[in-house]
Amino acid sequence: MVEVAETSEQSASQDTGLVAQLRRDFADRLLAEQTTCDGIPTFWVDRQHLKSLLKSLRDDTQPRFEMLFDITAIDERLRVHRAGQPAAEFTVVYHLMSFSGDCDVRIKVPLMDADLSLPTCIDLWPAANWYERETWDMFGIDFDGHPNLYRIVLPPTWTGHALRKEHPARATEMEPFSLDDEKEEYEQQALLFKPEEWGMKRRSKTSEFMFLNLGPNHPSVHGAFRIALQLDGEIVMDAVPDIGYHHRGAEKMGERQSWHTFIPYTDRIDYLGGVMNNLPYVMAVEKMAGIEVPARAQVIRVMLAEMFRICSHLLFYGTFAQDVGQLSPIFYMFVERERIFNIIESICGARMHPGWFRIGGVAQDLPNGWEQRVAELLDFMPPRIDEYDKMVLNNGIVKRRSQGIGAYNTQQAYDWGVTGAGLRATGLEWDFRKQRPYSGYDNFDFDVPIAINGDCYDRCAVRVEEMRQSLRIIKQCLDNMPGGDYKADHPLTTPPRKEKTLQDIETLINHFLSVSWGPVIPPEEATVSVEATKGINSYYLVSDGSTTSYRTRIRTPSFAHLQMIPEISRGFMVADLIAIIASIDFVMADVDR
């Protein structure tokens, strides 16, 4: 406890140190500073100074910001509460993350609709590539110098930019959809892979390359995901991942749904993570609303989140084994997963997507007898995990198929925005739960497993060990479940508490409005990240003082991870590529949102 308190104090002082440094070094170039309720230093800068600021944040400041965590934009044209912010019709937001200093910084660039362009920063962080493409796709903001500024999430034939406020959010606001032969042909042509667009040659001096279209429907791409491969025999020369087949516009829905009714949508982002997805969202809303979550609710949340972590890792483990050709483990692991889902069901009432967290707490208190069921889980899991070690991790063929395959080091992980087990497998002992504890994780005793080679095998081994650590956390939840409320006593919680509604008319009116319209969250901005099942999942919410979010940005780990596939699979064989894909552990819903 004491140690943790010290580190958070330390990081706070570093933050102020950083702010002072930037004020000194960029005094004349910063447009403004903005304070947000999440405490992340936020600076406004003109586009001509953007690159130099980003570069110095990457290389010179103390602490250095190793990772470009996110790039996104906000359509400011309808926003009311912008006091103190420079005039802008669109704002591009760069979110950088420092692993050495355990802190973030947010850089904002104001843009006008007439001149929406920025310099690309792919040369600083290769990860910027997809983020800039997405920002262009969604807002129509140009990035000068970007090599492939094509649509990434929406179909190549789409017109308009979906996250602009004038773009319709629902099919009912658009023309009825029809697909005649001509349009079908047009769509088909648009999907054709043209190697030249990606700087690929069709032949080398010695051989003619084969371009293999792996996906969007393929047994081992784990969803609707396409990779166009340039093959020399069976050797992967280059690859172009193509995403967007699972896009549902979750961020746009966030602007329509009330703060409360968006919770179930978050469940479907990383659909294997269940309530783990609710957590960053509700915590961000709570931060803006100033809600303190009671200890019991926090521990319940941690317990459920860790159960889902085990479920997700089990599925990863099984499919990883299956993708290297081992037929059976997936079935054993599904049995386990099923048993955990039964426990989750008895607590939440639903299995994969309970949508069970609420603004201010959780939906219900734990049911009677929950201790017994959770104790069962703690009983049956450990021997099974040990058995799987024998079956999969210690298997000679699995080792030969995965060791030394698809390896990258910590620096590459930073460059490409890799978080989670993929980062820890490179030897960096960095877990969000440990470094920047949220929801009371600082009260738990657990280890952060790491590996050193950063290859497919290590990514798997780290996750297996994480399951054991999750069990440890669940055990501590079971032993030390605090008493008290499962939801905060605050007017903005959802659904609002009902005890006092029949006592006086004011509370009754409040309750009625909060249930029918939903709570009004004060105008604020907040980013909250958690160590989700696949890496760092983060929600950046902008409230304009209304019952809905003004902008919901969902930063998912898998998006960044997929972008790295070409980098780590060049020179390997098709079979290795499958092992690499399996070891990344992604779901397409998490990538496309």
Next chain:
Amino acid sequence: MSLEIGSGLTIGLILLTVIVVAALLITVERRLLGFWQERLGPNRVGWQGSLQVVADMVKIFTKEDWVPPFADRLSFVIAPAIIMSVILLSFAVVPFAPNIGVVDSNVGILFVLAMASLGAYSVMLGGLSSDNKYALLGSLRAAAQMVSYEVFMGISLLGVVALSGSFNLRVIVEAQAGGWYVIPQFIGFVIFLIAGVAESHRLPFDIPEAEQEICAGYHTEYSGMKFGMFFVGEYLGLVLVSSLITCLFFGGWLGPGFLPPIVWFGLKSMVFVAFFILLRAAIPRPRYDQLMSYGWLFLLPLSLINLLATGALILSSQ
């Protein structure tokens, strides 16, 4: 007509039995895999799913007989027929029991090996004629794998041939009356077993049709009965390899007299069939190049050493 080698009745019965057994194996494999994988498997059609194969057959026979417009029609149609015919032909020399068999050939083993080589044409033609990149990759892998594994499949058998002094499978079985060849030829047995799995390309040697990598490999474009022939062909191959192992290393029909010879033969073969299915449930798939180097750098020298040692022992004992 009576049950004797080469009579029409015998031939007809063998053909029927072999095909029915191969088809039944589809259900058996699914049930066994289910049992080993903590799940049920197909258990709805008939008693314990025993009629599943009938349902599958009805489905597969009534499917549209489809040839993709971009495929090379002739070789596309011939390919699945080749695999069925060469494997069925191989059964001609298999001695099921003293009085049951199709021919009593004095080049039996060579005939089986020759047929196995022809089998490679089936997967190559199937893959090439499909005009599909996955099928192409699959058939390339298949051709390389089958050709390589045939080499030491042949060599691994030479120990048995040297011991019995004959290529005739019937003579080999009879020569084992004093003791099964699995004991003196254990290394030969293991190599033949591995090569046999590779020849029938089943997991862990299912590189040509590795589902997770190249969809269904060489038969990606096949459907309906043509796919069914590849499918049943695979099971026929499994039965063939099992019965060959029984004949060559486990004394064929020989066994204590309380059961008829044919039953002994069937029981022994089924043990190996079950073993192959268990293998599929247990072992992951090596990578294509790992499989090749394993074959050429490990199995080939080992089979040669085995042959040399066997020869030396025979010479020294004379």
